[in-house]
Amino acid sequence: MVVENPILPYLQWLLEGDSARGIGGALYTYLTTAGIVALAVLVLGYLIAAVRHGPLAAGDMTYRVLLAAVRDLFGISPRRVWALARLAVKESLRRRVWASFVVFAVILLFAGWFLDPQSPNPAKLYLSFVLTWTSYLVLLLSLFLSTFSLPTEIKNRIIYTVVTKPVRAGEIVLGRMLGFAIVGSVILALMGLASYVFVVRSLRHSHDVAGAVDAKTGRGVTTEDLDHRHEFVVDPKRSKEELHFTEYASESSHRHSMEVQTDEQGNTTYAIGPREDLEVARVPMMGVLTYYDRDGQPGKGISVGKEWGYRRFVEGNTPAAVKWTFENVTAERFPNGLPVERTIRIFRTHKGIMDRGVRGTMFVKNPDTQTRTIAFPFTAKEFRVDSDFLPRTLEGSGRRQLDLFKDLVTPEGRVEIWLQCNDSGQYFGAAQADLYLRAADAPFAVNFFKGFLGIWYQMLLVIGYGVMLSTFLSGPVAMLTTLGISILGLFSEFIRELTSSVLEPDIKNKLGGGPIEAAIRLGRQSGVMTDLEDSAGIRIAQMADQAMMVLLRGVSRLIPDFSQFDNITWVASGFDVPSDLWMQQGTMVAGYLLAAFFAGFLFMRTREVGK
């Protein structure tokens, strides 16, 4: 599981932010942005009024609008909002929204034709497929529902049947938002249920033992189900033995439990259970990573020249190491010991022994007393989760028995896990999220629901923006604008990169300039790394690009980053979506919806029907 930006605890995210990354507290940022935007709108409104009616009258008008708006807002009645929401639900049903579910069902029916169960990680593929299609359909549905409703009613004058009753503008906007959100949520829930059944039924499988198990070696092979088979080794001393995946695909190391029973006559029976790792939601306890360089001093790790600098590397057979420091490790939380899971990347500078992995060692150390265990050897496995269990009693130097919690964990619950590469000339690469303690397993169904929560958040945003824009734009224009916002939101990371490449140019982020510079480069067939000559024309073009990028950056900051609501990767990789993450997402959505509601309410009030 790749976690490029560590997830901050909710309250820290909300109030303090991350000073290391130069990010302020979310609440502060939100209030500042909202304040600036509100002030700008107010000043703009005043200026327009001042031009039309004179400064004094404009001040009076602005004051009155504000007062009325506040009065309107505080006068919102939940009963009326609910009544309007029901109206929106009824209207949606009249517009046959259920058809989107039918389309989804058809897609699922034929999905098997295009999905490859032999993929290295079928769970990831299947989940990505259903979640992607769900989000496309739900977002499209929300888009059409939210943007066409109000303009159509205003155009057909149906709105008068509502506004002639004692309802406020805010209630109309809120009622719509709520109603469409209910409809979307029900459809999404249905799709979620269908997706769950589809994924689990498609991938759940078990095997039987094919042929006889070799009596001497204990080796055997399973039957082929879902296009693969497993080889296994039965240890007669154990009643339960794991099966090891043998398809030569990475990230696909799933296993089945196996019960071996020998009766009095000496007949052995083997019962292979269902796939173990499919419906899993690990709850990891992450540590803080420190690299140690070849001189044994804390450092930055080595870049082995990969374009993606997510992981840094440490050299083998030197004092270089990677250390994870965990906090809050207590005997109550881990009564039997520490379940460690890791994914290590390997970089070879020479061939070494090609049919054997690169070897490394792991040890546990007390950060206060420096007491440590002996080094436990392992062979690194890439692109798959490798598990190790550190029991309560571990061996220290001189065959001394060490108690995990007495000797190795500090009284405050801190403990270090060190990793070193042992093969000379070979490197281990790791990032912070590559080694963790598997603190618990969350229910998969709940995690699946959390995956859909991301889509639900996106749906709410589309509805919020759609309804807001439809208060002052015609249906098709509102739809296209919302679509544009959604697309901008989906590509916000790219936009961030693009704007910073023009506004804060650096050797690492050269993208070939803004649109005008890019057009010049295209015409001249000059690559992005080539510097253009320092002429007046080029400087004008670059300045124009910069102006455009400032504007784009400003706009993109007001638009929610849809990629932040992607919980699919967590679910597909078998990790529990952290509560801090979905709470942060929820708060962000609430913030955007609040802004959309205010804007929608103000726009609605400016219209004749809203007064």
Added chain:
Amino acid sequence: MSENRTFVHRVIYGALIVALLIPLALLSQPATLEAPGGLLSRMRREHKLSQAELGDIDPTSATIKLATMGMGAIAVQALWHKADEYKKKEDYVNLGATLEQIVKLQPNFFRVWDFQAHNLSYNISAEFDDYHDKYYYIMKGIDFLKEGQEKNATEPRLLNRLGWYIAQKIGRADEHDLFRVLFRQDAKWHATDRPDRPLEARDNWLVGKEKFAESHTLADEQEGKGNFLKTSPMIFYSEAAKSQINYAENLEIDGTFGETARRAWEVAKGDMLAFSQRPMQSSIRERIRLGDYEAEQAKAATLAKKLEAIAPGVKQKIYQEKLATLTPAQRRAHETAADDRNLEQRELYAQSSYLTEVEWDEVAERVEPSRRAEAKEVANALIRAEEVVKYIDLEREKLNYDYWWARCQSEVLPDALAAREATYKAGKLYDQVEMEKSVEEYEKAWRHWRVILDQFPRLRSDSVTADEMVEEIERYKKALHFAGKKFPEPFILQDVIDLSEQKDPDLAAKKAQEKEQKKEAPAAAGGGEESKGATEGPKGDAEKSNGEKSGEKSAEKSAEKSGEKSEVKDSGPEKSKGEEAKD
């Protein structure tokens, strides 16, 4: 009135729609068995753009292309961007899914299949450490190419790539021993590729050859239909024979000799012969056959004699006339024998040699009028024959044809088979520390090699065989050392060692340095002033001699290592000596 106007408008719009539809219908009229159809239909057939002519019809792909409603190019752009991002972030599952989407949108674009298959088989497979994972991604790339081939049934280059990946990627990677075993055991893949393929034919070189041969057949068929191969035909058509050679070579590397190896080499010889007889478009002029070289050379010699008979001494006379027009210095350079020319003369010769070249048509022009027509005819035939010889030579050089042909001819001989087997056995015995026996086997091998090298001198001068042999000779030297024996002088294959030293400047420099040291050692012992520099220390000495003997590059390289780049580079005499040595 208003209703009337609306009605009139409707009629006008209707008429306009119909008027526009008529030419559209005529343009896009579908072809039938009897009629060629509209313009679009005819153009589609003419340029072979209809889906059925390109390969398998994929309804999903067609639907997706339609569903993008003309925004396909933008979607493709976004998908390629996504694919790059997934590759960068090592998310290979999603990369695979994105590639599937790209090829649905661009199913008939050769480069998509080519580029992404290369990505899978070469770039992504290299990211993995476990050789099973590497193999998985190599095969994923191969399967991707197979899918591409099904959708582009008229594209021989995809089949050629398929052959290349199976043969070369599996057979030449660092892990080739492991991959070759995995490929042989990959029953599932062979079952889907060709269920009737026997176990012994599951060698990657043979399967690769199969694909190459299929690509040749397809290219021939397509050429018949006017679709020309968009790659070098010489290299394209040589692959099947080269694969067979690699197969035979690998049989011996794996320790299979005798009749099996001989048969494999026989097939390779036959394949090379067939390849040499294939008329192919050369990169410069019309079709040539690589096997015509000797015949064309003989033809040119005969024609030259014939022209000389028609115009005796004319060529020499023209040459003398041209020589007379040169400057005295240039003339002296021309008159000096090639080996005796100094640096300046070599330069002068190179600059002016074209001025003294005598063309055959010039000779024909000087023939008396009664026989001039005949002479011109002979001269033209001669010019053409020499051109053909030149172009064949050029193409043969590109492919190292002479060497491979000599290999095919020699490897089937009993001496070569015995030499290979003895070398293999000697190596094995060496690994088992059976030094005495290893030496015996090596010496047996050298005797057989001597026979082969005398018969095929081309093999001696080529680095493929020479390097291989020098490596074995080094092992032989070590085996001798451990067995307490001395390296025999003169050595039976001394010419191979000498040639390899000449080719490797570093090795030559090392040898020369050793000799120099041997020579200077007594002088140094005598305390002579001059010898001091030569013996001042191993580091300085090595740098100097590297600079002197192997030219500037080696000097820079060794100087860089010791951090004394500028000193060595600036040392004038060493530099010029180095240049001389290089020349």
